[in-house]
Amino acid sequence: MMPRLSRLSASGSITALAAVACLIAGSAVAPAWAQDQATSAEPAMASPTGPNDLLNATLWMQRSVEYKANSLVIYALGRVRLDEALADPSWSALDQSDAADKPAAIILDLDETAIDNSAYESGLVTTNSDYSSKTWDAWTKAEDAKAVPGVIDFLKYADSKGVKIFYITNRNADQEEATRANMEALGYPMGGNVDTFLMNKEKPEWTSDKTPRRDHVAKDYRVLELFGDNFNDFTDKASGTMDEREAAFEELKDHFGKDWFMLANPTYGSWESTAYDNNYKLSTEEKRAKKVEALKPWTPAAQ
Numbered sequence: 001m002m003p004r005l006s007r008l009s010a011s012g013s014i015t016a017l018a019a020v021a022c023l024i025a026g027s028a029v030a031p032a033w034a035q036d037q038a039t040s041a042e043p044a045m046a047s048p049t050g051p052n053d054l055l056n057a058t059l060w061m062q063r064s065v066e067y068k069a070n071s072l073v074i075y076a077l078g079r080v081r082l083d084e085a086l087a088d089p090s091w092s093a094l095d096q097s098d099a100a101d102k103p104a105a106i107i108l109d110l111d112e113t114a115i116d117n118s119a120y121e122s123g124l125v126t127t128n129s130d131y132s133s134k135t136w137d138a139w140t141k142a143e144d145a146k147a148v149p150g151v152i153d154f155l156k157y158a159d160s161k162g163v164k165i166f167y168i169t170n171r172n173a174d175q176e177e178a179t180r181a182n183m184e185a186l187g188y189p190m191g192g193n194v195d196t197f198l199m200n201k202e203k204p205e206w207t208s209d210k211t212p213r214r215d216h217v218a219k220d221y222r223v224l225e226l227f228g229d230n231f232n233d234f235t236d237k238a239s240g241t242m243d244e245r246e247a248a249f250e251e252l253k254d255h256f257g258k259d260w261f262m263l264a265n266p267t268y269g270s271w272e273s274t275a276y277d278n279n280y281k282l283s284t285e286e287k288r289a290k291k292v293e294a295l296k297p298w299t300p301a302a303q
């Protein structure tokens with residue numbers, strides 16, 4: 001989860017960690033994606049007292065073959081589309097109109113898109129604890145994240161075609177070294193002499209809203225594909241109300257399956273914080289009430 005903070009990269013801008021925490025127990029911390037907007041990254045810990053809402057999502061991501069099969073499909077389609085993109089000089093996942101002569105690149109989020117932090121999240125369930133920037137940082141420094149199924153083979157293929165691979169993550173700049181070591185050991189393409197790890201706060205204008213970092217890549221490259229697990233990995237229209245996000249999705253949905261690819265992440269994300277208006281100061285109970293309120297249930301008629 002934490003990675004969520006970083007992982008998420010929501011337009012909001014907390015840190016992935018925070019996001020995780022929030023998801024887990026409705027703590028006061030904002031997720032990574034929302035972190036930048038939060039005034040403090042440190043959650044006011046509210047120990048969960050009941051069943052943990054993260055259990056099923058974490059179990060699915062860490063132990064199900066269904067999750068593995070799902071991500072394999074995403075990266076298999078990514079490879080098919082990459083071949084199409086390389087054969088089409090007008091192709092751009094960022095609607096670039098002047099990029100035909102630029103070298104090709106793709107952009108991936110890290111947490112829960114390219115690397116798997118489900119062990120951290122599972123630990124939050126088994127210890128009945130919330131995400132915290134301290135434990136999240138310890139997790140990143142442990143360099144124990146795993147590869148999301150299918151991603152390494154896909155990235156090695158893209159690399160073999162001369163495509164530059166950029167990682168835009170809301171993990172913080174001071175976590176870059178450990179993140180690089182973790183990923184290099186797993187076999188990810190590392191970018192050679194180009195800095196392809198674009199971290200949150202690495203430059204003052206690089207906030208949890210990833211748009212400036214996408215623009216940074218687009219200056220010198222034709223961006224063929226985007227991969228993420230959060231709407232804000234693709235657009236700055238990920239924040240806002242549920243209705244606003246639905247409207248943005250309707251406007252942008254033709255990208256998905258063509259040049260944008262969304263990994264499933266039921267454990268955290270802007271989809272969840274949107275349900276409680278991105279108000280990380282609400283109590284766990286208040287957040288749960290808002291989420292239940294957001295449901296559209298059918299119930300049987302009273303007997």
Ligand SMILES: [Mg+2]
Nearest residue numbers: 007008109111
């Ligand atoms: Mg992510």
